[in-house]
Amino acid sequence: MGYVLNRIALFPLVMLGVSVFVFVAIRLVPGDAITAMLGTEGGMLTPAQRETLTAYFGMDQNWFVQYGRWLAGLLQGDLGVSVTYGQPVLEIILDRFPLTLELAFLSMFIAIAIGLPVGIYAAINADRPSDLIVRVFAMIGQSTPNFVVALLAIYVLSVGFGVLPQMGRFVPFFDDPIGNLAQLILPAVALGTAFAAAVTRIARAAMLDVLSEDYVRTARSQGYSQSYVIWRHALPNALIPVVTLSGVEFGYLLGGAVIVEQIFALPGLGRVVLDAILQRDYALMQGVVLFIAFNFLVVNLLVDLAYAALDPRIRYGAK
């Protein structure tokens, strides 16, 4: 159990490091919250007014005190208030997160639904023409940035079929499932393409590895059918790297798809990050970045735990 416990014990330490990193990074951003809030009018403040505002934002204290206050607030779920939205940061995040979460699930579904069977098929037919075709497409898929897939998809749809992707107001799933899916399918495809290619490649490689193992050969020599050997012996072990890869990619997607969300005008976490940076909204930037890093760490921890559960060799501390 050493490995798993070690990972869990490190989690708070790394999270603390992340909070310090974010805190310091945001304070290094040129300009301050007052200028950001008032814009050029900030220059018209009298020294006394400026002092009052500085004290109001707690910026008259040193960094240690500021960090302590911020951390204390964090632990009570207080991420501060966004200047541009005029709303608590946590509220904004929780408002945008469902879209990002749904998009991540859809992309992962597309990636696994395509990547897993295709990868296994290619491994079983290794070095035949069909395998070669799969490998070529997987390589191309992995080399295509998601925003290029997004733009090409929009182009093909609008020129070839005269359809434009549905942009504008976001339709939540529970209000109108069909409208919601119609809106998210293209972004999910854009995000899922490289993901699917990666799943294909790793499923193929893992399956090839497993198929050359002694126990698979033994099962075959005992006269079990090809499909029995594949389903019963090979697949469960080949799934381990697929689970790991999918988990890590899912963690990335939870961080919001900055560019794809922008292209399709979707109000997810990626948009918030970009807005916060462009508008110099410090509280928002700080909160969102921390929230994303937290999710990313949690997902990676879960992936590690799943990996340990699936592979007993890891669980017992052997590397």
Add this chain to the structure above:
Amino acid sequence: MQVFRALLRHQAGRLGLIVIGVFSLAAVLGLLGLTPHDPLAQDRLARLSPPNGTYLMGTDLFGRDIFSRLMVGVGQSFAVGLLSVGLATIVGTVLGLTAAWFGGLWDGVAMRSMDVLLSFPAILLALLIVAVMGPGLVTSVIAIGIVYTPIFTRVVRGPALSLKTRSFVDAARTFGSSRRYILTRHLLMNLIAPLTVQITLALAWALLTEAALSFLGLGTQPPHPSLGLMLSDSRNLMETAPWMLIFPAIVIMLAVLGFNLLGDALRDIFDPKSQERTP
């Protein structure tokens, strides 16, 4: 030289070499200003013209030659890619080697710091650094460099830890070799293979990240051309001027593909056991 010959014999490696060779040539010519047209010159009579004899890949909204702009854009992307991956390689290798060698507190501090950096999705960390430093080319280099440093640290530290306990290192110590000599001559030399593979693959990611940053308007600043910016510009004009979308899209795909092919081929060559295994 041996590796180069092996690459030529490797099917994917050969293809990767050709693609990267062609793009490197275009990049160098682009950076030297040896383009068919001035990439910033506006031909107002030939705005949005489709590909033709004068403008091989057509022109954009301002009548600027897309082919020339792509050459310069590829040059910029490659330059940012090489510099940032170079930065990540040097910093990551030094951190990984020293962490493995000295162990103890330094190892803990270095590796936990890398864990912190790895807690952010790559593009988010890059955006955060751009927010701190302000957009631009130098920022892109530093941001992408920092993003990929932890990967090199990890690639180096693991093997360095096991190399450290090997008998040839002990032997070198007994002979009185200096620490620096052992670190560079014995440890680093044995890490060249994994590092080369990682550098090639990191170049592919660096191109993607650079394109993403400039797509968002946070990398190369207009009017200077960059692949990301050109793609971003094509968004509202793709129906009237599809060449503004298609050519930059193909270029970025091929460039990334080239590095990916090379990286995979190098992995096969250095480590025949791990054929076709993705990290």
